[in-house]
Amino acid sequence: MSLLFYAAVGLVAATLGSLVGLGGGVIIVPALVYLGPVFVGAEISVATAVGTSLAVLIFTALSSTMTFVKQGRVDFKSGWLFFITCGPGAMLGSYTTQFVDAASFQLYFGLFMLVMALLLVLRDYIKPLNVQWRVKKQYTDPEGLVHNYGYSFVPALFIGLAVGFISGLFGVGGGSLFVPAMVLLFRYPPHIATATSMFVIFLASIMGTITHLSLGEVDLWMVICLAPSALLGGWLGAKIASALSTKKLMWVLRITFLLVAAKMIWEGIRAA
Incomplete structure (x- = not known):
């Protein structure tokens, strides 16, 4: 039963996370904390859920x-720039987890998921800023459309630090913050934002997991059980992302995030 549970969690989290650039930790952490006692037969501490989630996120x-x-969608140059601060930020966030009690963590994680749900709603309605950034780049998609984008070093480094800290603290990929920032701000x-975000998440997850x-x-043991299906889900999500419109899935994620956020906020307030 526990093996099936881990396999299902890893597959669903990785597929959905990879599909929209989230990383999957937003599903793994609540699943381990709330469903773990039912399917595994033992309580899983918040700190263990976060650390294990971040380790699985590597795969x-x-x-x-x-x-x-392989699809040519990763912008390595900007990805390495984001990682300069995202990596240390992930280690700092991972170190901070030990000082947050379970009740507070549930409240903060719930608020974080609420913000993510709002970002997922707003990303369809907010137009990208028309700012002329210092570094200018261009990408031609498979349909032949030319996309112009860019960034400046200081804002990019600041975003990397913030996302890295949140990633390490909550055991999530941080793509839910990275992708909207990259699309709307830069x-x-x-x-390209989704693919580059996953590259940065991969590097930052290694740093956070070490901590x-x-x-x-x-x-x-949980990492060993979760990793195989997570690898499959990561590949599957990336494949689907290149061939399928994600509008319906985005609404499923938004509603799921709102429900989980409400649950964690309520549990955090009740336990406080």
Whole structure:
């Protein structure tokens, strides 16, 4: 039963996470915390869920990134720039997790998911800023359309630091923040933003996992059980992302995030 549970969680989280550039941690952490006792028969601490989720994220992001690289959609130059601050930020966030009690974590995580749900709604209605950034780039999609985008170093480094910290603290990929920021602020084409986000998430997850391992907050048995289906899900999500409109799926994610956010906020307030 536990093996099937881990396999299902890894597959669903990685597929959905890779499809929209989220990483999957927003599904793995609540699943382990709330469903773990039912299917595994034991309580899974918040710290262990976060550390394990971040470790699994390495496999999800690696699988997705490799697929996106073959499709020529990863902007490595800007990805490495984001990672300069995202990597250390992930380690700092991972280290901070040990100081957050379970009740507070549920409340903060719930608020975080609420913000993500709102971002997923707003991303369809907010137009990208018309700012002339210092670095200018261009991408021609398979249909022949030319997309112009760009960035400046300081805003990019700041976003990388913020996303990295949140990624390490909550055990999520941070793509839910990365992708809207890249699309709305820097005018990245959505497919390039998703692919580049997964590349940065892969690197930052390694840094954050090292910190969680040093604190004893990674359950290697759970990682072994979750990783195979996460690898499959990362590949599957990246494949679907290149061939399928995600509008309906986006609404499923929005509603799911709102429900999980409400649950975690309520549990956090009740336990406080």
